[in-house]
Amino acid sequence: MSSPDMRQIERDILPLWEHAFEPDPTDGEKFYLTVAYPYPSGAMHVGHGRTYIAPDVIARFWRMRGRTVLYPMAFHVTGAPVIGISKRIARGDPKAVSLYRDLYKVPDDVLAQFVDPLAIVRHFSEEYQRVMSSCGISIDWRRRFTTVDPQYSKFIEWQWKHLREGNHVLKGAHPVRYCPQCDNPVGDHDLLEGDKAEILKFTLVMFRWNDTFIPTATLRPETIYGVTNLWVNPEVTYVRILLDGAPWIVSREAAEKLSFQDHTVEITGEIPGTDLIDQTVSHPLCGDVPVLPARFVDPDMASGIVMSVPAHAPFDYIALRDLQTEGKYTGIEPVPLITVPGYGTVPAKEAVERAGVANQDDPRMEALTQEVYGAEFAHGRLFDRYGGSSVREARDSVASLMMDQYGSVPMYEFDTRSVVCRCGSNVVVKILHDQWFLQYSDPAWKAQVTGLIGRMDLVPPEVRAEFERTVDWLKDWACTRRVGLGTRLPWDPDWLIEPLSDSTVYMAYYTIAHHLATVSADLLTPEVFDYIYLGKEASGLPEREKLDLMRKEFLFWYPYDFRFSAKDLISNHLTFQLFHHVAIFPEPCLPRGMVVFGMGLLNGAKMSSSKGNVFLLEDAVDEFGADTVRMFLVGSAEPWQDFDWRNELVSSTRKQIDRFMNTVLECQAGQESAGNLDRWLQSRLQGHIARTTEALERFQTRQALQEAFFGIESDLKWYRRRLPAGSAGSLYLKELCSVWVRLLAPVIPFTCEYLWKELGGDDLVSYAPWPVTGPAAVDSRLELAEDLLARTVEDIESILKIIQIVPSAIAIYTAPSWKKRVFSAVAAAENKNTVVREIMKDEEMRKRGKEVTDTVRQCTTLIHRLPPQIIQQLIDDLPDEGAIFSAAAGFLSKEFSVPVSVRDAGESSHAKAALALPFKPAIVIE
RNA sequence: GCGAGUGUAACCAAGAGGCCAAAGGUGACCGACUCAAGAUCGGUUCUCGUAGGAGUUCGCAGGUUCGAUUCCUGCCACUCGCACCA
Known part of the structure; x- marks a missing residue:
């Protein structure tokens, strides 16, 4: 290939x-965009x-439009993942080693250093910068930092001081998934099994049996x-414990679990389930009730003992019925307390009978329970004698009543069985103490963010609803950790x-990051940041x-x-950053817009x-070239749509760029x-x-590329087709190419930078002025004329295709003037029904x-x-079709390789000539 | 399950009541140029048709309308999120 490499x-x-x-700051207008910084692991x-x-x-687009554009980048190094990675590599874990050595191509000597977590992020941040640069990403690297730089930590301390002063940070207890073996909280990615398990909050309803408490766990305390x-399981041996000094009976599993939930637990003995059966227990809100046996009671679920509400819980109802069909406990009747439409x-x-369930072992019981609970929660009301409130309200109010007056405590439990840590042991729910929270649940704070979102420019607009939902749904966020890299909480x-x-x-940090890098972290007190960011004076x-400069x-x-x-x-970082901005910065400094991307x-x-299903960016650049990668990535779908990388599509993108480059170089020959x-072009x-x-x-x-690349290319195609044989086009093509190169420069900057030089540009195309339209250059009559010609050519082609004769001559009959008058009258008529009368x-x-x-009619x-x-244009001014076709007769003859004549249909007696209409001439092929 | 979104011809994708058999790209097929080509250029690409036309299509099923790919309802499929994790 002759084209440059x-x-x-x-x-x-x-x-x-x-x-x-x-x-650096200028007198002009700025454009500041930021992207979430990467975690370079x-x-x-x-x-x-x-x-x-x-x-x-x-960024490149706005730069060419004359804005002072800031596009910075940094590296997010905070957190625990690299610590885990370095441990696994140190351990020689084959999966981890293979990922880093084979997929990420880390050299052995570098890999050896990865036993230090910081070495990992150091290595990959260098990689990121190198690869980003090789893609032509126009980043101001002076402002690069990492989130463990001492100056950054000072900045975070300042931020958190303000969050705390704004009463957004609270201390509390928090239930988390916890691995007793690893002695650490576990996240989704640490789990072997049960990564979708949610933590449910049960209320333990404290029944009394002599001097001992029997806690039954429920999600529906109002049904007391x-x-x-x-119900107890007769096949289970329960344990007697002293919980915080009080005598309880629970399952053995429950005793262990409770010990993680803020209680001291001492096992003092065992008691078989059968010993409890037929005993009488009592609770102030329901009086004396007996203990009955049931197989469905799972000792590994909450306390391992449940209270029975046969009127509203299908499991309870069917278990009771099972016993009663054996002739036992026939005196017990369900006691309803909720009405539900x-x-x-x-x-x-009703639910059990409707479903025709035979006994408590029926697999449909789970679904029936959901159905009844769901209906009652959504639409149920307690009977008046129990307060008459909705189930939704009563659930919470009865729970707090029990907590306050009847010795109830909460117990946390997973909603699915078997939650297993990577280490293989069972995960429990542990209550972490002294945990700090960001109080995203605060309605006043939420309202501020909702207000901000309403004023922001969100792209694409569909994400607005999701942001609003997220703000609504957000609860308090546990914002501190024991392990990982990061900044310590200043006051704890x-x-x-x-x-x-x-x-x-940290978007605010970028604005001054390069200056901060020259300042000792010790000097960066909160007062210093208050001055820089908030303009607050201090001595x-x-x-x-x-x-002052900063x-x-x-x-x-x-x-x-x-x-x-x-x-x-959206559901975390993008929304969090809005919360933090409104908490710290004044109105004029609040974010203006967000653009949300699709996935790859x-x-x-x-x-x-x-899973190894990745294509490394660097390999892509090596194989296809940076511009090809760029054009494919931004041209195959709009940013917010998901895109699909397919090598064969990428190769054709490469050809398109080659074609563009050759065309531009050839156009210099005109x-x-x-x-x-040319005026049409x-x-x-x-x-x-x-x-x-x-x-x-x-x-x-993507749309921009359609216009700037394919739109112009297809015009040029028509232009060349229209050109007389042997012509290389006019001098105007140079001018066109100058515009074309600039329009594509944001997408394929390497190619365009090169071509710009070839076209004689002195400076970088990256800073060349973005093309502007010249209204004087628009000639809609000319465009209309070419449109007419192209449509007519298409018509001729389509006729030729069908009749399949070798033509010897083509005649074009333009509509006579009276038809033009009819056409104009019809086109302009407001009422199509009376137009005939008007014309007549x-x-x-x-x-x-x-x-x-x-x-x-035609x-x-x-x-x-x-x-x-087009109709509007035709109403304003019908083109002189005779002149247009006569001028193009040479072109048409060349196209179809036969003589082409142009005549007025009014002066012909040919049958087909009568078909001529304005903008649709009759065509006769012989 | 809940929340947000998406479903268009072989594939990606535009269209948002009549301009729509539906832009553009890719792929495929046919020609041209070539010793040759994965290179370039031109054409075709829902079905039928010896005159520029007709017919059936836009996840599925209904509805509104003179008219729906476009509006409404239900269903189905896919994507993202559901939290202490970057």
Whole structure:
């Protein structure tokens, strides 16, 4: 191939950009965009590539439009994952070693250093910067930092001081999944089994048996009024314990679990379930009830003993019925306490009978329980004698009544069985103490965020609903950890600030990061940051000049204009950062907009490092070239849509870029002076410029490419087709190419930077002015004329295809002037029904009779089929079709290789000539 | 299960009441140029048709309308999130 080598171009261009994108404040307008910084624990794949390339296209676009653009990057290093990784590598875990050595291609000597977690992030942040640069991402690397830099920690301390002063940080207890073996809380990724298990909060209802408490666990404490008995499993041996000194009876499993939930537990003896059966127990809210046997009672569920409400719990009802069919306990009747629409007095009984369930071992019992509980929770009301409130309210109010007055305590339990840690032991629910929370549940704070969201520019607009839901749903967030990398909580240094909570306002840090790097962390007191970010004066501020500089720079950039992130972060990071911004920054510094991205697929399957289904970004750049990767990633789908990387599609993108480059280079050969055709090309170009600009203003990278790449390419195709044989086009093509190269520069900057030089540009295309439309260059009559010609060519082709004769001549008959008058009348008519009458008022027309009414009908159909925009143009000014076709007769002859004549249909007696209509000439092929 | 979103021809994807048999790209097929090509250029790509036309389509089933890919209802399938994890 004669075209220049892409990789060579990249090597030549990269040094020109090395310090090209390091903006300082100016007098002009700024554009500040940020993307969620990466956690550099592995190599970048093409999915990451798009996350940073799509914003780069936007950054480059605004830069060319004259804005001072800031696109910074840093590395999020906080948290526990790399610690786990380094442990696994140190242990020689084959999966981890293979992932890093084989997939991420880490050299052995570097891998050896990975026993230090910081070595991992250090290595991969270098990788990230190198690969991002090789993709042409226009980042200001001066501002790079990591979240464990001492200066950053000082910044976080300042942030948290404000959060605390704003009463957004609270201390409390919190139930977590906990592995007794590892002695640590466990997250989803630490689990072998049960990663979807949720923690449920049961109320332990304290029944009394002599001097001992028998706690029954329930999610529906309000049903206490309908308790008829307790259930114990006769096959289980329960234990007697002293819980915080009080005598209880629970299952052995429950005793262990309770010991993690804020209680001291001492096992003092055993008691077989059978010993409890037929005993009488009591509770102030339901009186004396007997203890009965039931097989369905699971000792590994909560306390292992349950209270029985046969009127409302299908399990209880059927277990009681099972006993009664054996003739036992026939004196017990269900005691209803809730009315619910759709059910009679005893809902559980009805549900069981409707389903025709035979006994308590029926597998459908689970679903029946859900059905009855669901209905009662949604629409049920307690009887008046129990307060008459809705089930929804009563559940909480009865629970707190029990807690306050009847010795109840909560017990946490998973909603699914078998939650197993990676280490193999069973996970329990543990109550962590002294845990700090960000109080996202605070209605006042929520309201501030909701208000902010309402004022923000969200792209695409569909995500607005999801943001609003998220704010609504957000509960308090446990924001401190015991293990991991990160900043210590300033007022409670035993705790580390959790990773999602130390990455919420760092966009403000970027604005001054390069200055902070030159300041000793010791000097960065909260007063210093208060001055820089909030303009608050304090006595004894150090390095006053530097601080003033930083204050000025912060005010120049802030607030950020757009934050970009993938859609999976809506429910945490993207929303958190809004909470933190409203808590700390004044109104003028609050975020302006967010753009939410779709996810990436590889050959139709989800990209996943652990499954090995990834394509590394660096490999992609090596194989296809940076511009190809860029164009594919932003051109195959809009940023918020999911995209699918397929190598064969990427290769064709590469060909498109080659084609573009060759075309631009060839266009330099045009020598003729510009003619009508060039004016047409120029006129069309104005539309492409306008639509490309509009698309990029809306972050529609794909749409922009459609216009700027394929739109212009297809015009050029028509242009060349129209050109006389042997012509290389006119001098105008150079001008067009100058515009074209600039329109594509944000997407394929390497190619365009190279071409810009070839076209004689002095400076970087990255800073060349974005093309603007020239209204004077628009010639809609010319465009209409070419449109007519193209439509006619299509018609001729379609006729030729069908009749399959070798033509010897083609005649084009343009519509006679009276038909033009009919057409205009029909097109402009508001009432299509009376238009015939209007036209017939004309003497001339009346003479033609039926011919006119036929023409009206044909015009109506034709008008219906043409775009309204063209109709408007035709109403304003019908083109001189005779002149258009005569001028193009040479072209048409060349196209179809036969003589082409142009005549007025009015002067022909040919039968087909009568079919001629304005904008749709009759065609006769012989 | 709950919340948000999506479903268009072989594939990706535009269209948001009549401009729609539905842009653009990819792939496939046919030609041209070539010793040759995965390179380039032109054409075709729902079905039927010897005159620019007709017929059947836009996840499925209903409904509103003179008219629906576009609006409403229900169903089905897929994607993301459901928390202490980046």
